[in-house]
Amino acid sequence: MSLPLNTFTQLENFGHSLKSTSYRVQIQRTEDIYDTFRLAKKLGLTVTARGTGISYNDVSLNSGGIVLDMSGMNRILEWDTASGVVRCEAGVTLRQLWHHVEPEGWWPPVVSGTMRTTLGGCLSANIHGKNNFQAGPIGEHVVEFTVMLPTGALIKCSPKKNADLFYAMIGGFGMLGVITSIKLKMKRIYSGLITVDAWHVPNLSRQLSGLLEHAPDHDYIVGWLDTTASGKSLGRGQLHAANNLNEGEDPNAGETLKLSHQHLPARLFGVMPKRLLHYFMNPFLNNLGVKTINTAKYISSLRDHSFRQSHAEYHFLLDYVPDWERSFGRGGLIQYQSFLPKETAESAWREILQLSHKRGLPSYLGVTKRHRPDKFLLSHAVDGFSLAMDFKVTDRNRAKMSGMLQEFDRIVLSAGGRFYFAKNSETSAETTEAFLGMATIAKFKKLKKRCDPNGLLESDLYRRIFK
Ligand SMILES: Cc1cc2nc3c(=O)[nH]c(=O)nc-3n(C[C@H](O)[C@H](O)[C@H](O)COP(=O)(O)OP(=O)(O)OC[C@H]3O[C@@H](n4cnc5c(N)ncnc54)[C@H](O)[C@@H]3O)c2cc1C
Structure with missing residues (x-):
């Protein structure tokens, strides 16, 4: 070669x-x-x-x-419809996976906001979904995986076999070996639909208390946070909590479980191809445009309601508009996601949101989730919440943005928070040492x-x- x-x-x-x-x-x-x-x-x-x-x-x-x-290593190798256990090569995407299992009444136990990710990428990041508070990260649903080490050894890892490597490689960002195949347990579903309750929250305090109080009654919960609102409205937004349907609740389950019922439409209002939408979004992606859009979105969310939608529509909202990230322009976009204990989250995010307004660098999209801790070595999870914030990068704001995100890191650290290596681009070696601790880093380096x-x-x- x-x-x-x-x-x-x-x-x-x-x-x-x-x-x-x-x-x-x-x-x-x-x-x-x-x-x-x-x-x-x-x-x-x-x-x-x-x-x-x-x-x-x-x-x-x-x-x-x-x-x-x-x-290219993207074959589904085994699928047992009775137990819901699937074995796939690491390059299989979430899209391929749910297309394979959903018509037979199964759904991936944890998914990211896009279906384009591969299972190898999902395991290596140990992704969390809108159900993290109860289902944990994807790693908790892995039966076994096979990994090639740089020595050439091909080994299997499970919670019982090579357990130290299992808990370090999941969430280990490919730094210990290359995963070749994965055995994963799917979740049973009895309908292609999901019931969603949507309600508005007027400020940060209600955003977080809503996540905390309503998570136990739901399978999934997620919040949209208007990152441009300030004063008494700081942290306002909308919560979406959802439940899978129980057996027998959907009289048309045979129909709704079909893939034809799940597809995200390629056209807007049946007319405009959605792949062109990002060109129209681009002129609005500036501080004033986003503030206007967010205000309109918040006003439209004031009518609390419940509805049913397909699993694909609920889980993969970020795939609705193909290439939407292109609308951020030439400099692109970065995300900053912090994980904070429930006791300190409100004051830390208040400080972070206020700082972003003061610097003139507001985030354009904010998403909150409820989390619980897990036992993976480089875990980012806490008993609390996460806030993911998208920022527009330009040649002019790049250095200022970097400085601001480092200030965020200091706020998060002093509030006892953690960082997700799949998202943040500023987390430094010093910050990593401070949140993971020397003992964890030494353990990882030994492995x-x-x-x-x-x-x-x-x-x-x-x-x-x-x-
Ligand atoms: C629109 C969008 C929404 C998202 N939503 C969520 C979300 O809800 N929750 C969440 O947790 N994350 C989310 N993410 C982050 C995403 O899930 C992770 O970044 C994921 O790792 C990307 O998968 P990938 O296949 O592109 O991996 P890559 O970006 O290609 O790789 C990610 C990491 O995995 C390693 N890796 C990849 N394949 C292997 C392999 N076979 N063996 C060993 N290491 C490997 C890479 O070296 C790298 O460290 C989102 C990302 C996007 C773009």
């Missing part, structure tokens, strides 16, 4: 705000991974696995090194030495947070 110069490609993050050039190697079989490790060692290059490559930051970028494109003695697996994220 060689690395022809034409594989030297520019890769980006999801928001097109970060760019890096690497040797991109297409992986079709497990043996290709081993061949690439050997070549990397010979050439003195580092290696990073990449699924779809749609993380918000630098987790699947590797400047000057090799990037393993895992999207790294064992799995990857020559230090082949490195990404831009790895160099940022560990060196």
Whole structure:
């Protein structure tokens, strides 16, 4: 195997705000991974696995090194409709997975806000969904996975077998090995529909108390937060809490479970192709435009109501408008997501929102969720909440934005919060040390030495947070 110069490609993050050039190697079989490790060692290059490559930051970028494109390893290998256990190659996307299992009455136990992610990417980030407070992260539903270590060893990990690696590689961002296949347990569903309750919340305090009080009665809960509102309305927004239907509740379950009932429409009002929408959104993506849109959205949310919608519509809201991130313009978009204990969240986010207004760099989209802790080594979870904030990046605001996000980090740290490596692009080695603690980092590094003695697996994220 060689690395022809034409594989030297520019890769980006999801928001097109970060760019890096690497040797991109297409992986079709497990043996290709081993061949690439050997070549990397010979050439003195580092290696990073990449699924779809749609993380918000630098987790699947590797400047000057090799990037393993895992999207070609995308076969569903086994599917047991009786137990709901599926075995897939790591490049299978959530879209492929739910298309395969949903018509037979199953749904992935945890999904991200987009269905474009791969299972390898989801495990390596240990993604959380709108059900994190009860279902935990995706890692809690993994029966077993197979991983290739840079030594060439192909090993299986489960909560019982190689348990230390199981809890470190899930959420380990590909820094210990490359996952080749995954066995995952699906969740039973009895309808293709989900019942959603939507109600408005006038401020941050009610936003957080709403998440706290209503999570126990629902399977899923998520909040939209108007990041541009200030004063008494700071943190206002709308909560959406949803429940799966019980057996027998949907008289047309046979119909609603069909894929034809789940598809997100490709056209707006049946006329305009949605893939063109981002061009129309672009002129409104400035501070004034977003404030106007948010105010209109909040006013339209004042009518509290309940409705039913398909699983795909509820879970993959962010896939409604293809390429919506392009509407942020040339500089792109980044996301900042902080996780805070329920006792300190309100005051920390009040400070963060006020700071973003003061700096003239408001977030354009805010999403809140309810979380609980888990036992994965590099966990980002807390008994509390998360707030994800999207920011527009421009050539002019880039340095100022970076400074502001570092100020956010200090606020989050002093409030006992945690950070999610799949999202934030500023978290430094010092911040990482402060929130994970020296003992956890030492444990991770010991495992790294064992799995990857020559230090082949490195990404831009790895160099940022560990060196
Ligand atoms: C619109 C949008 C909505 C999102 N919503 C959510 C959400 O609700 N909850 C949430 O938790 N996250 C969410 N995310 C984040 C997303 O789920 C993660 O960033 C996920 O890792 C992306 O999957 P990917 O296949 O693109 O992975 P990549 O970005 O390609 O890779 C992510 C990480 O996984 C590693 N990796 C990839 N494949 C392998 C492999 N086979 N073996 C070992 N390591 C591997 C990479 O090295 C990298 O560290 C969202 C992202 C977007 C763009």
